[in-house]
Each structure stands twice: as structure tokens, then as C-alpha cells.
Amino acid sequence: MTDEVSLLSTAEAARRLGVKPATLYAYVSRGLLSRVRGADGRTSFFDPAELDSMAQQPRTPVAAAGNGVVVRTAVSEIRDQRLWYRGRDACEMARTESxxxxxxxxxxxxxxxxxxxxxxxxxxAGRAAADALPDGARLLDRIRAIVAAVGAVDPLRADLRPEAVMVTAATLIGALVDGLPRRRERDADAESVAQRLWGVLTSLPAEPTTVASLNTALGLLADHAVTASTLAARVAASARAHPYAAIGAALYSLDGPVESGTTALVHRTLVEAERDGSVAVVARLLDQANQLPGFGHPLYPDGDPRGRTLIDVLAAEPPHRGRWEAVEQFLATGQRGRPLAPTIDFGVAALTFTAGMPADAGLAILAVARCAGWVAHTLEEYAEEPDRFRPSAETQRRSRLRP
Structure with missing residues (x-):
């Protein structure tokens, strides 16, 4: 076995690869690099031959390793089966803050x-772009159009200083919400994003207690570590695309079953349960697929805390009492003998269903909320070296078939 004398310390190994110690440990956690524990059990040492071999490989900030890529971020993390925003409990923040x-x-x-x-x-500009789409266009399509239109008319979109990007982001989210077609006139005192978005998604009055549930949903959905859409925003930002372009890239990555989730499916399921009864709908779903949409999350084995937080807020003052009873009946039926916990998708669907919103409102809420996280990751990326996402490509050649 190699002894500690011939190994390199963490600082020496980081200098040898030209990376930070945190990056070195990220390589270790992903199985890309091995380390040797010192006699004290705390110090780490690295094999110089292995480091040299790694240094000869094409340099890229993302390292393919089993189930994903490595991206350093301080924006959010999933730890102890909770979601944390820069070290603060995301559920608590979403429940108590705007x-x-x-x-x-x-x-x-x-x-x-x-x-x-x-x-x-x-x-x-955003409203004109959204209104130009056909009547049947989804809310997500209108959101994309607004982002592109606002970016086109902003003469300072290329200012990438952190303080300027934050102004751009706040301006964009405000213009985005105000540019969407409304289902009820905007109240004169509606100032918050949640208040203004409420009138876009439903014709119900914007009561403080019910708008609070939408505000909580927005906070819970603001970020969720590094998803595919977040990575798309970071790749665009690494090429020094302006914030509108980075958010646009993320929005197009959001349009797919992996990122968009099951909110619309759960919403339609709740509509059916209200009409046909929870027992009949749950029985049919179990017969078809032996599972229920909106229950169980692979990253939260003990239950998605975001889903429970939103459901608790909704239960305190639901937008529509009759529809909420249908939600409770479905939950009770679906959880009979099952320890499955509702996810954030179920919570958002319960909100859109009880508030009389369209089925695609959940995806719109996610898109508006996730703008906050995408901007945070974009800000991080602007502080990194530009154009650092350049994975190596392997050319595949077809073999000629012989007769």
C-alpha cells in the first residue's frame, strides 16, 4: 500500500489539478477520485499518479459520474430529507415570508x-407577445413569449454585474406576471407577486388567506438543487448569455415530463374524483398502474416536506371549501394502508383545483417561481470562468454491413 510520505495533501492535490479543495472533494464524492485517510482519521491524502492521470483527461467543469454531473452551488441543497435555501429551511421560509x-x-x-x-x-411588450399566441396556447408558452419580448426591449440586458442582474430579474418577474392574460381585474392594492399572479390564474377574489397558499407554493418551488432546467440556465450563463436568454433556456428545458412533474395529471385526477368519487378513481388508477400520481418522492423517502407544508397551509383556509373536501377524501382514500406522503406536485394540484385554476396553472406557477432559482444559479455562473461547460465528445462511426 502507498504510504503517506508518497501521497499529496489536499492543498497539494488541489494545486496539482488546478482546482479548489471543494472541487477535489466533489470528485471524491462522485467516485472520480480516491483518497487515503490519514492516521488521525480526518486528514486526506491523494495518489499523485491518479491525479496526473486525471489531469490528462479533457478538462470540464461537469464530470459524468453514474447518475449525474457535479456542479458546485450554494443556492440550495437537499439534506436530512429537507430542502435548504442557503442554509435556511425552505419550507419555513416559504410559509412565513413573501x-x-x-x-x-x-x-x-x-x-x-x-x-x-x-x-x-x-x-x-410582454402582453403583446402573449396575446399574439392562439387562444389554446398554454400558460407556459405565453411565459416564454413574454420573457423573449421583455429581453428584446431591455437595452441593458447585457449588464452582467450582480447588482444589475438582480434588478433585471426583479423587473422580469414583475413584467412576466403583469403581462399574462388576467381572469379578473387587478386589485388596486395588489402589489406582491402572489397577489398579482392570483388574478391571472383564477377568477376567485384575492383574499389574503387564500393568496397566502399561492405565495407559499411560489416559495417552495423557487429552487430544488441542480435540475436539468437549472443546468440549462447555467450553461447559457457560462457562455455569458444575458439573464433573459439564460431563463429562456431553462424554460424550454422545463417543458417535459421529467421537469414539469405530475401537477396537471393530479389536477385532472382531482376533477375526476370530485365527479366520480375518490374510491372509484383511486381503484381505477391502482388497476391501471398500481400507483397514484402525486405520492412518493425518491429524494424524500419519509415524505416530501414541501407537499405537507403546502397542504397544511391550504387546509387552514382553502380557496373553496367544497373542493377541499374532495381533496381530503382523495388523500384519505389514497393513503389507506399506504405510508405514501403527498409530494409538492400534489400540493400544487390541490391549490390549482380548489382555486378553480386551469390544469396547466401548476406548471405556470413552477415557471414563475423557478425564475428566482435560475437567476441565483445564473449569478453563481457569472462569477465562474466563462465557457467552462465543454464536455468531451466521442464520435461514433457506423460499421459497414457486408452482404
């Missing part, structure tokens, strides 16, 4: 934020 405050914490750990409102010309 979405704007959550976004500000993700962007700058609490520095004062600019107003989440867009200039009139930004809102008008």
Missing part, C-alpha cells in the same frame, strides 16, 4: 431587493 423575500435570499442572502415590477413598456 416570495420576493425568498428570491432575495437566494440571490444575495438578504440584501434589499428592487421592486418586482416592470416598466410600462416592458409589460406592454
Amino acid at each position: 416570495f420576493e423575500a425568498v428570491a432575495g435570499w437566494l440571490w444575495s442572502a438578504g440584501r434589499p431587493m428592487p421592486p418586482f415590477a416592470g416598466p410600462a413598456e416592458f409589460v406592454e
